[in-house]
Amino acid sequence: MKLKVTSLCLPLFGLLSILADSDTSRVTVSVKAVDRLDVTDGSTLNLDAAPGENGIGPVTDSTARLNYTHNKDTNQKIVAEAKAGDAPDPSSNDISFKVSLRGESKTLYSDSGATGPQDVLTDLEAGTLTDQTVSYTAECTSSGTPVTEDTNFNFSITFTSVDE
Amino acid sequence: MTPFRVLLSSAIILPISLLLAAKSDTGNVRINIREVDALDVSNPGVISMDGVSGSNIFNGTSASPGKLNYSHNGPKTKKISAEVRPAGNPSGHDISLTINVAGGAGIQTILSNGNIQGAKTVLSGITPGKVTDKDVQYAATCTTDGTPLDTDTDFVIRVTFTTTE
Numbered sequence A: 001m002k003l004k005v006t007s008l009c010l011p012l013f014g015l016l017s018i019l020a021d022s023d024t025s026r027v028t029v030s031v032k033a034v035d036r037l038d039v040t041d042g043s044t045l046n047l048d049a050a051p052g053e054n055g056i057g058p059v060t061d062s063t064a065r066l067n068y069t070h071n072k073d074t075n076q077k078i079v080a081e082a083k084a085g086d087a088p089d090p091s092s093n094d095i096s097f098k099v100s101l102r103g104e105s106k107t108l109y110s111d112s113g114a115t116g117p118q119d120v121l122t123d124l125e126a127g128t129l130t131d132q133t134v135s136y137t138a139e140c141t142s143s144g145t146p147v148t149e150d151t152n153f154n155f156s157i158t159f160t161s162v163d164e
Numbered sequence B: 001m002t003p004f005r006v007l008l009s010s011a012i013i014l015p016i017s018l019l020l021a022a023k024s025d026t027g028n029v030r031i032n033i034r035e036v037d038a039l040d041v042s043n044p045g046v047i048s049m050d051g052v053s054g055s056n057i058f059n060g061t062s063a064s065p066g067k068l069n070y071s072h073n074g075p076k077t078k079k080i081s082a083e084v085r086p087a088g089n090p091s092g093h094d095i096s097l098t099i100n101v102a103g104g105a106g107i108q109t110i111l112s113n114g115n116i117q118g119a120k121t122v123l124s125g126i127t128p129g130k131v132t133d134k135d136v137q138y139a140a141t142c143t144t145d146g147t148p149l150d151t152d153t154d155f156v157i158r159v160t161f162t163t164t165e
Helices: A002-017 B003-020
Strands: A022-031 A035-039 A055-070 A076-084 A096-101 A104-110 A118-124 A127-141 A155-163 B037-041 B047-049 B057-061 B066-072 B078-084 B096-101 B108-112 B120-126 B129-143 B153-164
Touching: A022 B037, A022 B057, A022 B129, A035 A155, A055 A076, A055 A118, A055 A155, A076 A096, A076 A104, A096 A118, A104 A118, A104 A155, A118 A127, B037 B153, B047 B129, B066 B078, B066 B120, B066 B153, B078 B096, B078 B108, B096 B120, B096 B153, B108 B120, B120 B129
Parallel strands: A022 B047
Antiparallel strands: A022 B153, A035 A055, A055 A127, A076 A118, A076 A155, A096 A104, A096 A127, B037 B066, B047 B057, B057 B129, B066 B129, B078 B120, B078 B153, B096 B108, B096 B129
């Protein structure tokens, strides 16, 4: 009987002796909810009239770039809104300009003033937009925008990402 | 033989008999040496991943390394492997995770785009003795479209280390 017990114990000991040790380490990867939008400035749009023409422009500048990244569950859209600078006030003239992204144009300012927020990019799933060309096109008329000397009208364009 | 001679003979033999009968004993000492195979790996610092506009890739490394301590007295050299098991891999991400143990096998990928890559040897050729305070560094990447979320989110990934011969 004792012999039988011994013969049972030996294999068990052998099994125990080859068991490996293990340990578990917890790695925490903290991922930020990202909604990052960056738009560079455009260059000056120079509107100059040709002899015999009342219309000035349109002139387009495509130097601005848009970069955007989001990782939200919800699709995003980007809206753009123009705000005229304080001086000189363009509201008394007929300057108008629009913004174009990915072939879609939206008027941001017309001779009646700012048009309010406009959707310029829609249905943006989580991901990134890299180096997207932002084109601004401006025009006016000689009769509608009289100036006594070369004059800069400044506008700021605010781009905002929002949930669809 | 006269009675006198008998007595003399006994007087000589008796002391010799007493000397041969001196006692001796043996003491037994049992020394039990345990088989040692003790592994401990501490948690690293949080890997913080933030995005930038125009980039789809998030990158991050652990703020501080984990520490690996190990002792064994086995007759053969040992190695340590690391792996992410299914229960230790949360869902809803495309995180890739690499591990690098100082003085070990170099950078090993244990998660790729959220998928488990199996056990990878991180330290090998460990002779009997100890390994003390080895840095265990982690690095992670993911993408904005592969790991969508609405709020800052912590993904806790459990890495299991195992010693084998």
